[in-house]
Amino acid sequence: MPLYCESLQSWTSAKDIFCSMFAHQPNAFWLDRQHHPTAPYTVMGVGLPSSEISLDQEFDDLELPFSFRPMLIGVMHYLGSGEFRVAGDWLRVDRAFVYDHTDRRLYFIGRFASRAEFEQWHHAALLRLALIGGDSARYELHNPAATSPELVCLDSKAEYLEKINTAKGFIAKGDVYQLCLTTQLAGEYQGDELSYFLRLRKTNPAPYAAFIRVATKTYVSISPERFMAIDSTVVTSSPIKGTRPRSEDPEVDAQLATELSESEKEQAENLMIVDLVRNDLSVICEPETIVVTDLLRVRSYSTVHQLVSDVSGKLRPDVSTEAAIAALFPGGSMTGAPKIRAMEIINELESANRLGYSGAIGFISGNGNLDLGMVIRTACFDQGRVTIGIGGGITSDSDPETEHQEIQIKARAHVSALSAAVRW
Numbered sequence: 001m002p003l004y005c006e007s008l009q010s011w012t013s014a015k016d017i018f019c020s021m022f023a024h025q026p027n028a029f030w031l032d033r034q035h036h037p038t039a040p041y042t043v044m045g046v047g048l049p050s051s052e053i054s055l056d057q058e059f060d061d062l063e064l065p066f067s068f069r070p071m072l073i074g075v076m077h078y079l080g081s082g083e084f085r086v087a088g089d090w091l092r093v094d095r096a097f098v099y100d101h102t103d104r105r106l107y108f109i110g111r112f113a114s115r116a117e118f119e120q121w122h123h124a125a126l127l128r129l130a131l132i133g134g135d136s137a138r139y140e141l142h143n144p145a146a147t148s149p150e151l152v153c154l155d156s157k158a159e160y161l162e163k164i165n166t167a168k169g170f171i172a173k174g175d176v177y178q179l180c181l182t183t184q185l186a187g188e189y190q191g192d193e194l195s196y197f198l199r200l201r202k203t204n205p206a207p208y209a210a211f212i213r214v215a216t217k218t219y220v221s222i223s224p225e226r227f228m229a230i231d232s233t234v235v236t237s238s239p240i241k242g243t244r245p246r247s248e249d250p251e252v253d254a255q256l257a258t259e260l261s262e263s264e265k266e267q268a269e270n271l272m273i274v275d276l277v278r279n280d281l282s283v284i285c286e287p288e289t290i291v292v293t294d295l296l297r298v299r300s301y302s303t304v305h306q307l308v309s310d311v312s313g314k315l316r317p318d319v320s321t322e323a324a325i326a327a328l329f330p331g332g333s334m335t336g337a338p339k340i341r342a343m344e345i346i347n348e349l350e351s352a353n354r355l356g357y358s359g360a361i362g363f364i365s366g367n368g369n370l371d372l373g374m375v376i377r378t379a380c381f382d383q384g385r386v387t388i389g390i391g392g393g394i395t396s397d398s399d400p401e402t403e404h405q406e407i408q409i410k411a412r413a414h415v416s417a418l419s420a421a422v423r424w
Helices: 014-021 115-129 135-142 157-172 193-203 252-263 263-281 321-328 338-350 400-417
Strands: 003-009 028-032 039-046 048-051 072-078 087-092 095-100 105-111 150-153 178-188 207-214 216-225 224-229 234-238 240-245 291-300 305-315 355-364 370-374 377-383 385-394 421-423
Touching: 003 115, 003 370, 014 028, 014 039, 014 095, 014 135, 014 193, 028 072, 039 048, 048 338, 072 207, 072 240, 087 355, 105 115, 105 305, 105 321, 135 193, 150 385, 157 338, 157 385, 157 400, 178 263, 178 338, 178 355, 193 207, 193 216, 193 400, 207 355, 207 370, 216 355, 224 321, 224 355, 234 263, 234 321, 240 252, 240 400, 252 291, 252 305, 263 291, 263 305, 263 321, 291 385, 321 355, 355 377, 355 385, 385 400
Parallel strands: 150 421
Antiparallel strands: 003 105, 028 039, 028 207, 039 095, 048 087, 072 087, 072 355, 095 105, 150 178, 178 385, 207 216, 216 377, 224 234, 224 370, 234 305, 240 305, 291 305, 355 370, 377 385
16 A cells, blocks of 8 residues: 655654553554664554564655654564564554654654545544643553562572573583573562553663553563664664663762773673674675674663664665564574574573563564664563563673672663562
8 A cells, every 4th residue: 555644843742642642542552762862753553463474565665754664563572493483462553653853743654545544544633633732641640550569580599590600501611602591570560551651761761662562461661772773775783781780979870881891791792792793794784884883882771881882784685674684583682692502502591481572672664674672671561460571691701699680780670660579
């Protein structure tokens, strides 16, 4: 179907628009990109759920300032093997609102059988927008945010420390250089997931924040990490390896950031994944175009400092969107190096299937563009139960106690927002 788009200069906030238009809709999505460093375009709307969808591209297009086009929005699952399928919790999307945070302009974009049908949808939306004001505050007032009395770690501290030592044994034998070992927190909850997201995004702004409701599941993400993006012919991945907590004392906070930037262990860990990503990109990109555009940069978020690198390349014209995703998925920062052997060891060591955690979250467009965050710092709510994946990279130099402290730091934002006690 043809693609249509109109825009409106809007002074209404994105959160008020979502709460007015989509808060009570099933299968709703809000890719909150207000703090995205290069593409601050929030995407919101509703779709039709599907667990596995082909990536047949729609080739008609429009000149627009953002890369999103309607097709797929959702969460891609980590399946725990080298087999790649676009499996997960997906919404098939044919229309959406796109909010430009720089110019405060709202775009209405969709695929419709005719211009007349698009205009009918567009004009109905304009009538609704005229009534919006303060909707997010009213929503939070009448819908108390989700809370959990207690979250329990899947692996006790003793069990997790033992698994770290086992992982170091595999590293000592030369099976892998690095391994991402994960576990999860889980517990019962009461309250509203969207109000929880509204609370969390105030205190923990993130470039890949998202609220996605698919059937019975709701994903609330404040992910800081880009798994991969394709914009025209450029593929970019931004692995994160290396973490330090934030401090309210500016001097101590600066010292922690400096300590991270100068840590030989963290630098080595990050460089291993950079090499892995470069190798993955070599399968789909023109080799001479693969570059590290930003290496070992400390980027600071609400609760942590992290060490981040950006790796990019020019996509070969014969490579499909699905092939491009398959070459990079799952992200090396969430597996280890070498990737295949790391995944085999992960399957042996970890106590549960990761599913959404360690996968990807975001959109895949009908023109081949995509922007997918890593599914970290993400809570999954499902029928009264909430789970939060946590983990960290293990190397030969890892101190088990320090690694356990790191997963506690990574869980801090969600644990605090849920007002939960944690049984480690």
